[in-house]
Amino acid sequence: MNNGNTPLIQLQEVTKVFLTDEVETHALSGIYLDIRDGEYISIAGPSGCGKSTLLSILGLLDTPSGGSYSLKGTEVANLSFPERARIRNREIGFIFQSFNLIGDLTVYENVELPLTYRGMAANDRKQAVTEALERVGMGHRAKHLPSQLSGGQQQRVAVARALAGKPAILLADEPTGNLDSRNGEAVMDLLRELHAAGATICMVTHDARFAQHADRTVHLFDGRVVEDNLVAA
Amino acid sequence: MLNDLRFALRSLLKTPAFTAIAVITVALAIGANSAVFTLVNSLLIRPLPYRDASRLVLIWEQFATMGLERIPVSAPEFLDYEKAIRSCEQIAAFDYTAFNVGGEGNPERVSGAAVSPSLFPLLGVDPIAGRTFTLDEQGEGHDDRVVISARFWKRRFNSDPGLIGRTILLNGRAFTVIGVMPATFEFPIPLFGVQGNRFAERVDIWKPIAFTKPELEARGSRSYGMIGRLRDGVSRAEAQGEISTITAEFIRSHPGNYDGGGFGATVYPLRDQIVGGMRTGLGILLGAVAFVLLIACANLATMLLARATAREREVAIRVALGAHTWRLLRQMLCESVVLALTGGAFGVLLSIWALDLLKRVGAQTIPRLSQVTVDIPVLIFTAAVAITTGVFFGLIPALASRKPELTEALKEGGRGSTSGAASNRLRSSLVAAEIALALVLLVSAGLLMKSFARLQEVSPGFNPHGVLTAELSLPSLKYPDNKAIAPFFQEIIRRLAQLPGVQAVACADILPLSGTNSDSSFDIEGKVLVKGQPSPDEEVRSVTPDYFRVLQTPLLKGRLFSNSDTSDAPLVAIINEAFAHKYFPNGDALGKRITFDDPKKNPAWTTIVGIVGNIRHRALDLDPEPEYYLPHAQSAVSSGRSGRNMILVVRSAQDPRTLAAAIRREVQTFDPDLPIARVRTFDDLVSESVAPRKLSVVLLGVFAGIALLLAAVGIYGVISYLVVQRTHEIGVRMALGAQRRDVLTLVINHALKLVGIGTAAGLVLALFATRALGALLYQIGPFDLVTFAEVALALGLMALLASYIPALRATRSDPMIALAHQQ
Incomplete structure (x- = not known):
């Protein structure tokens, strides 16, 4: 379990190798990374540097080829599929570049979806969904379908969905990538508000402007951490 | 047009798996339709193989108050009818008999008939060798002539032309062979529903009738069938009026023979007597294969819809280059018609094979089955059905994809518009319709099977097991x-x-x-x-x-x-x-x-x-x-x-x-010199007695099986497509923590929803459809709830099975890859 001294996330010598047509591609090579509770960290770097691979491993969507990954003090690198799904559902909130809302479900149902998988009681779900939607300012759009919302609004709903289950960490993959600058700024403001309220956030971005919103920026290059800076307040 | 055809062929050859499944689907459906239409055409539509057969009638007597319908006439009655009747050009009597054939070769027993000399000219069929009887060749002492069938001539005498004029030994007596009837000639033809069903065997030897003295004195001993040819312009009603007058005269002049009983005689068209009993059964089969065809069309339409989605970019390019809607429709329809015609050709082959099989197993149960052939009208019917089918199943996807959203579709990796909600609804509706139609067929087959099973459980009042039967006829x-x-x-x-x-x-x-x-x-x-x-x-x-x-x-x-x-x-x-x-x-x-x-x-x-x-x-x-x-x-x-x-x-x-x-x-x-004939077990005899029912059960069962298979393929196809289409969504759900069972449930629930809608519609449809089966059912009602429930359950299980494989595939998707999948 996590305590004050143990990082929320600890990666040690994590590697990821992809094999295609007998060609080995080293996406990550010996990554060491600690993320502490309440931190707002951005991962930056050029295309192909391994940002998304790192985020997938952090989000338990993928498994590392080597090294260790501990989440809240528990080794999670080699868990079974159902275990990883369970931890993803309870400890990790995803915010995707392309929102990834389900078109057939209403805003409310989209936010409710991860709670349903958790087996949460209906009343508790309702409360959690309402709170999350209110928190991102989308409570009035609960019955709308995603197609009836603007991009910025869709991303707010995606943030609400990530928040609703009160995860240990929010993982955001280029959360402004599909938005215009005004909506991009609005989403970044929202993330900052969440961080201010205590959320741990790890964001992948290639946009230096948005990277500056984080407390700490980790630069990747060719699958290695080449810089790990605290951003001046 | 030629370009369209070339493109259609090239495009179909490029996707052999799709083409093979589509052609097999069409072949099964059109084969079933072609086979049943061949039966209908040969048995109900094609004229009987006699000259101007619509004027041929059978005249049966009845004692209505005693419940005796369609009984034969006696020798004295026939002679009286012959003298009195004016509405018929000619009438003839006939009776089933059998001959022990002796002389050279093994003795054998052959089915035969004693007939009036007027029978052959009345039917208007000439012999292929020799002649038929003259009017003086009848009666005791003048009846030592026979006409034989081409079948018997070939089998026993190797089609020896020298046989005409020679004598053969029948029942120990010498008969001169005077003629050979063509291979297609058949009379009497087995009749449906006549009391006694006496004319069940195909006849090979005809001899002139020879009423015995006791027969001529026994007015109440009735054993002769009576056939007549109506005079030109005389209606059946007019003939019936005359026959009623004659029978009234019988009652007046022979009061002791017709007391009470409600005696009379009725004129029946020969065709009705031969095939009337098959109308309901063939009608049901025709309905069944029409359902199979509709299911196949729905199936193919869903397959083509999926294909159209995959080809939307190609359509968009064509539209961008200026193709008109009609041009696009024509190209797409060309492809579906090519598919249908190819399937139709295989279907005809399938129907020829199926009819051969039917002739082997159903010879004893369907009159005139030997004359059932795939002919020009059947081929025209099949081609028409194939083209209509091709247009029908091709039109839906063609219309759905003729106007793509160009901007989206032309983007590299752009999202297809036909993969949207409307297209999905259409696909789902088609599969639900398939399920509804399959349910009707399955309920019908289920009712017939249960009915047959209950019939098999009936005790006949004796034990047929372990008994051999053989016929002996002493000359x-x-x-x-x-x-x-x-x-x-x-x-x-x-x-x-x-x-x-x-x-x-x-x-x-x-x-x-x-x-x-x-x-x-x-x-x-x-x-x-x-x-x-x-x-x-x-x-x-x-x-x-x-x-x-x-x-x-x-x-x-x-x-x-x-x-x-x-x-x-x-x-x-x-x-x-x-x-x-x-x-x-x-x-x-x-x-x-x-x-x-x-x-x-x-x-x-x-x-x-x-x-x-x-x-x-x-x-x-x-x-x-x-x-x-x-x-x-x-x-x-x-x-x-x-x-x-x-x-x-x-x-x-x-x-x-x-x-x-x-x-x-x-x-x-x-x-x-004494042959034994028809050696068979009593079990076989009992089995033959229910053979027509069994045939209906088997045929409807086969069609219901095809329907179930097609519906299963339909569900599998739609669910597979759904899984591919929702790969990204499944990835999102997994990223949000969905377990494999959640994904499995998601996919199977979709299939069950389709089955639920299809089943509900099918049950309503079945309530109407099964009414037609009433006459064929034994100890089970057309609305047997248990059968309805069992079929619905079976369909549900089938849907589970059909959707399980794609659902399982969905659970095995890697969330990383799924998330990367194009939306």
């Missing part, structure tokens, strides 16, 4: 009377009883469920009939002493026949329970006497000595009728029955078929 020259006939059968029975494994042997003139009947009227001692009331008339059988032991029919009271019941002994009879119940409801039948003579003229009385259990004689689904049995040795004395045509029944401890050779050997040791 009158060698065995002229009962003094020769009775000892022959006694000796044969004695010899056969000594064969190893034989438990009991007997003979009967008619076997239960054989399709043959014989009835005779009688008077009961002490029962005075009211003036005008007809004498009782019931089914009668002539049997040897061990008959009931062979059949294991229980003796309820009194005694069975014994060897001491000879022609010199007091005349005795055994009755069945139904007979006792009808005529002796007080339970005092034993010792009562009946007579076949005029009770007022010092008759010979026959004493009832035993009561046996009921036997279902006419059919397993008909209640047992009153029957009485006479000892074979006495039946000539008591009721004037010749007793020369008998059927051996041999009960064996082993497989009865193993006795056939030994029985044949014993009979031919005793009389080398």
